[in-house]
Amino acid sequence: MPDVAIIGAGASGLMCACRLVSLGITNIALFERNNKEGKKLLATGNGRCNLSNKNIDASDYSTDDPNKLRAVLEAYGYEFTSKFFEKTLNVMLSGKDDLVYPRTYKSSTVVDAMRNFLEASGITITTDDMVKDISSIDAKYIVIATGGAASPKSGSDGNSYKLINSLINDRQAFTGVLPSLVQFRSSDSDVKSLSGVRVNCTLRLYVDNKEVAAESGELLFTDYGISGICTMQLSRIYNEYIRKGIRNCYVSADMVPELSLDVLRDEVERRLLNSDILDKADRLSGILQKEICEVILKRGGDIASHMKAFRINITGTRDMENAQVTSGGLNLQYLGDGMRLTDNVYVIGEAVNVDGPCGGYNLQWAWSSAFSCAQDISSRISVL
Numbered sequence: 001m002p003d004v005a006i007i008g009a010g011a012s013g014l015m016c017a018c019r020l021v022s023l024g025i026t027n028i029a030l031f032e033r034n035n036k037e038g039k040k041l042l043a044t045g046n047g048r049c050n051l052s053n054k055n056i057d058a059s060d061y062s063t064d065d066p067n068k069l070r071a072v073l074e075a076y077g078y079e080f081t082s083k084f085f086e087k088t089l090n091v092m093l094s095g096k097d098d099l100v101y102p103r104t105y106k107s108s109t110v111v112d113a114m115r116n117f118l119e120a121s122g123i124t125i126t127t128d129d130m131v132k133d134i135s136s137i138d139a140k141y142i143v144i145a146t147g148g149a150a151s152p153k154s155g156s157d158g159n160s161y162k163l164i165n166s167l168i169n170d171r172q173a174f175t176g177v178l179p180s181l182v183q184f185r186s187s188d189s190d191v192k193s194l195s196g197v198r199v200n201c202t203l204r205l206y207v208d209n210k211e212v213a214a215e216s217g218e219l220l221f222t223d224y225g226i227s228g229i230c231t232m233q234l235s236r237i238y239n240e241y242i243r244k245g246i247r248n249c250y251v252s253a254d255m256v257p258e259l260s261l262d263v264l265r266d267e268v269e270r271r272l273l274n275s276d277i278l279d280k281a282d283r284l285s286g287i288l289q290k291e292i293c294e295v296i297l298k299r300g301g302d303i304a305s306h307m308k309a310f311r312i313n314i315t316g317t318r319d320m321e322n323a324q325v326t327s328g329g330l331n332l333q334y335l336g337d338g339m340r341l342t343d344n345v346y347v348i349g350e351a352v353n354v355d356g357p358c359g360g361y362n363l364q365w366a367w368s369s370a371f372s373c374a375q376d377i378s379s380r381i382s383v384l
């Protein structure tokens with residue numbers, strides 16, 4: 001009988017196994033439903049693997065227990081993680097600003113390093129083996145690391161919740177799951193007409209006509225609505241209001257954030273006055289793409305105001321298949337020390353109600369929860 005059985009060889013499961021090995025525990029069984037380990041991890045950051053962030057704080061996350069989250073991150077945050085990658089897994093790290101990557105900027109480097117580390121300790125990963133019934137696992141300690149519900153094609157299809165429910169059967173232990181870091185849907189026909197157009201902007205989220213959040217970055221118009229980094233980031237905040245039953249939401253794009261409204265209005269007026277040859281959209285295309293200018297002109301009213309506050313009505317987000325991460329899950333406050341669910345079962349990673357923004361936050365949670373779990377298991381095995 002193995003000391004530890006880990007269900008799921010994704011980011012948190014692999015890291016939990018690696019940390020256990022580094023603590024001297026090698027009697028480990030690792031099960032993966034896919035035909036290879038780390039499938040979702042390999043796709044992270046378009047294959048570049050933004051694995052952490054130097055400036056992470058618990059306040060950056062959505063969770064039901066900020067204090068417990070803070071304790072885990074303070075014990076096993078960026079410093080601990082980076083040292084483990086470089087000194088134990090021999091993965092040299094690099095980065096830009098606060099974003100942390102493997103120096104190769106390839107997620108395969110991270111997956112290969114963890115697999116090689118485990119294989120060197122005699123641990124093999126059993127692939128093509130989906131655990132549907134936790135009672136079928138015979139081990140001293142069991143770790144559920146099967147992910148959330150986002151990106152189901154990678155294997156994260158909500159099986160974690162079924163396994164957890166088989167043990168506790170308590171709906172109050174869960175926060176309902178929603179897709180996060182995901183695109184917005186819009187029914188605005190003129191927004192759909194801009195499909196394929198990109199613009200750098202400051203995107204503001206309004207709830208009941210009050211601004212509640214803003215993000216800057218590239219905005220991409222699509223046939224279903226809008227995408228881009230700023231959209232993904234705001235989807236997390238949007239979820240908070242959806243859970244409260246508030247659906248009167250829209251976003252507003254400042255597509256010329258570097259200019260004040262008055263300065264931009266002067267620029268618009270100058271362009272419209274100084275040419276009798278081109279139509280208005282052509283005259284304004286030096287400020288924004290002609291396609292956007294045409295939509296703004298059709299909307300009517302003050303042109304500069306539309307450029308500074310281009311309203312996009314939101315009908316919801318896209319589904320879990322398009323989401324990068326799951327919002328919600330097993331409440332963190334329901335877990336004991338070391339992510340312990342029952343006396344011998346642990347839950348780590350995305351199955352837990354912790355989600356953060358883009359930029360390495362969610363992988364850091366995967367690593368941190370795995371480290372916390374492994375440390376607790378190690379301390380219990382050492383006293384047996």
